[in-house]
Amino acid sequence: MRETVIQTLEQNPVIAAVKDNDGLEEAIQTECTIIFILNSNIINVGKIVDRIKAAGKFAFVHVDLLEGTSNQEIALEFLKESTNADGIISTKAQMVHAARNYGFYTIHRFFVVDSFSFHSIDKQIANSNPHFIEILPGGMSKAIGWVKDKIDTPIIASGLVCEKDDVVTALQAGAVAISSTNNEVWYM
Numbered sequence: 001m002r003e004t005v006i007q008t009l010e011q012n013p014v015i016a017a018v019k020d021n022d023g024l025e026e027a028i029q030t031e032c033t034i035i036f037i038l039n040s041n042i043i044n045v046g047k048i049v050d051r052i053k054a055a056g057k058f059a060f061v062h063v064d065l066l067e068g069t070s071n072q073e074i075a076l077e078f079l080k081e082s083t084n085a086d087g088i089i090s091t092k093a094q095m096v097h098a099a100r101n102y103g104f105y106t107i108h109r110f111f112v113v114d115s116f117s118f119h120s121i122d123k124q125i126a127n128s129n130p131h132f133i134e135i136l137p138g139g140m141s142k143a144i145g146w147v148k149d150k151i152d153t154p155i156i157a158s159g160l161v162c163e164k165d166d167v168v169t170a171l172q173a174g175a176v177a178i179s180s181t182n183n184e185v186w187y188m
Contacts, residue, residue, distance in 0.1 A: 005058065005087075005105055005131070006154065006176065008033045013171060015156065015179035016186045023183065024048060030186045034058040036089060036179050042068035042078065049083040060087040060107065063095055073098045080104075089134065096128035107156065109134040112143050122151055134158050134179065139166050141173035148174030164188050 009015075016027035017036040027035050028051060035052050037045065037059060045061060052059040061079060069075035071092060079085050080102045087105030090096050096108045108130035112118050125133065130153060135144055138157030148155060157170035158179040167188055170178050180186070 005034070008058065009177040013175075013177040014167065014186060014188055015177055016183075017158070017179045017181045019181055023181065024051065026183055027186060028052065028055045028057070030183075032057070032186050034060065034177075034179075037061045038065055038181070040066055042066070042082075045079070045085075046083045049085045053084050058086045058105075059084070060089055060105065061085045062089040062109075063099075064090050064092065064109075071095065076102050076104070087131075093124050093128035096130045100129060100131075105132070106130040107132045107134050109136065109158075111136050112140065112147070118143065118146065121147060125151055125153055132156055132176075135175070136160075138170050138175070138178055138180075141169040144170055144173040144175050161185060 012033050014032055015034045016032040017038050018024045018027050019039045035057055037048055040048055049059045063075050076099050088099045089107040089109055091109045096106045099106045108128045112135055132154045134156040136159035139160040144157055154176040156177045156179055157175040161178045161180045162182050167178050
């Protein structure tokens with residue numbers, strides 16, 4: 001399962017992250033083959049996922065930001081039963097771990113803001129067993145390299161990836177992809 005997404009990212013390592021309907025409409029028209037849904041609720045998430053899937057793209061729902069649900073496993077069951085989402089994103093190890101049992105691709109999101117957050121990544125990954133990790137801010141290529149040297153899980157760089165140079169340096173540092181809400185990055 002992970003290999004399909006990895007192969008997709010090898011073809012196009014830019015992931016469109018959307019926060020609103022205008023972003024969704026534009027992302028669907030781009031060559032980005034994976035779309036992160038960063039703003040949805042239990043009323044509209046199914047329709048958003050269906051639009052993405054109809055365009056032949058992978059849909060990942062950020063479950064921590066899914067309004068109308070708690071940050072408990074029932075949210076995953078809801079997504080599995082009510083949508084065709086391919087994967088989830090979460091900052092919570094228990095949600096990422098549980099999502100694998102529902103058959104989702106999983107992305108464990110980390111904010112690397114200090115040495116404590118950096119040194120705890122491997123312990124959290126051991127608990128969550130994600131398919132991918134997402135490192136924020138993604139413009140810190142040195143930190144991406146440190147994480148890459150420490151773990152074997154594929155890395156997605158995200159946050160403050162705004163220019164072509166940011167994309168190139170993140171990929172050179174060891175990220176398999178970048179995600180951005182900046183629509184100009186989607187066309188790189």
